[in-house]
Amino acid sequence: MNARTAPPASKTPVNADAVVRSARTVIATEAAAIRALERRVDAAFVRACDMILACKGRVVVSGMGKSGHIARKIAATLASTGTPSFFVHPGEASHGDLGMIQPDDIVLAISYSGETDELLFILPAIKRQGIPLIAITGNARSSLASQADVHIDGNVASEACPHGLAPTASTTAALVLGDALAVALLDARGFTSDDFARSHPAGSLGRRLLLHIADVMHSGDDVPRVPVTASLSEALVEMTRKHLGMTAVVDADGRLLGVFTDGDLRRALDDDGVDLRGATVAQLMTRGPKTIGSDKLAVEAAQLMEKHQIHALLVTDADGCVVGALNIHDLLRARVV
Missing domain, CATH: 3.10.580.10 (CBS-domain)
Structure with a gap:
């Protein structure tokens, strides 16, 4: 048998209608979660933008688990659109990486529950340095939200997971809020396509805008x-x-x-x-x-x-x-x- 032969099909045939219904339900659930965010672009969101624009250092984005993956992406988006930023793993932060965070920086912490132990553990050290804290959570009464200088509400009506367990709609909401912050800051800074190209010299846009x-x-x-x-x-x-x-x-x-x-x-x-x-x-x-x-x-x-x-x-x-x-x-x- 050819080593590249496809694996045998499942003995239980896929119910095409059920698969389509499930996929469409996920998309509809997450789309509804995103639409609900529009109403939450309020004074807190504006305050978060003001704090970041006034920051003389960098935006340090942190999160654990699936929120950590979202935090990495938000940090990358901020950095590529004119806001110096990087990701710090909260678990590693308590074992030395806190040294990466300086007094002129600002921390953006992401946790849907607002009770992530690894994040809460490093908050006292952040607070002692007087570093401003912005939190994106799904619970305005959580420990993280209550200790933040600014809390951005990322609550969703339900997860797209049928068991309500796997972070799906909540991580999508956090990602969208991060993108909204990045683009709002981009506009406020007057960040141009030329500026974008300078931070993406190897990309197609960079080649088009920088190559003479x-x-x-x-x-x-x-x-x-x-x-x-x-x-x-x-x-x-x-x-x-x-x-x-x-x-x-x-x-x-x-x-x-x-x-x-x-x-x-x-x-x-x-x-x-x-x-x-x-x-x-x-x-x-x-x-x-x-x-x-x-x-x-x-x-x-x-x-x-x-x-x-x-x-x-x-x-x-x-x-x-x-x-x-x-x-x-x-x-x-x-x-x-």
């Missing part, structure tokens, strides 16, 4: 160029050597006069009136080609190519001199398109 033409273009001797007096054969040799499917045609000072491309060659071959043996590149080139500056974003080159249905661009400086060249393959390699 100078980062991807061919330059120096790698730029295909021939003098305006060059013959067609000389231009073809230059195109072949530089592998960009075109060559710049320049004057004696290096200023761009035109471009000769594979397309220009095909058109010349189709024109019975052109003497290919005696033709110069100046007779066949395209005058006034599309160009771009080296300080422009690489994504702008992609947009220009798409708009004009071209596959390569010459890069020129303020004096019209050719300083670089790139084609669609360069943008693909840079994952701009």
Whole structure:
């Protein structure tokens, strides 16, 4: 038997209708829990945002179990949207990691019950340092909520689990409240897409917003160029050597006069009136080609190519001199398109 053969199907066939009903019930339950949160964006939520904006340190997010997983995600979202933040495991905090939390920081603690022992155990140490505490719980009368400077209500009518045991709707509610905090803070800080890209340089958005033409273009001797007096054969040799499917045609000072491309060659071959043996590149080139500056974003080159249905661009400086060249393959390699 092939080692990759799929395991045998269950002896008890799945009841498709029951599976669909169960899944839809979960989605409806969690959607209702999220809708209920809108009414709780109140003065406490605003106070939490004010405290975080005034914080000179970082937002330390903590939670245990499933709430810990949510806390990690909230910390990551805050950090990537302009609010310095990191996660501290409450169990590890009481064994040395409390040293990671400094007086200028602020703590965001997440516990649906508000009675998580590991969180409550470290509260005295946090309070002794005068560190502000924001709590997201499902119980406003809990120990954690009562000790918090600000309590955000994450209560849900019921869990999506049919036994009401597995954290499902409650963790979704906490995650949404964390996202709401992050985005509200993002707006308040005036955090832009450029700022986001700087913290995500390896992502597609980062590449689109941070990568410039100078980062991807061919330059120096790698730029295909021939003098305006060059013959067609000389231009073809230059195109072949530089592998960009075109060559710049320049004057004696290096200023761009035109471009000769594979397309220009095909058109010349189709024109019975052109003497290919005696033709110069100046007779066949395209005058006034599309160009771009080296300080422009690489994504702008992609947009220009798409708009004009071209596959390569010459890069020129303020004096019209050719300083670089790139084609669609360069943008693909840079994952701009």
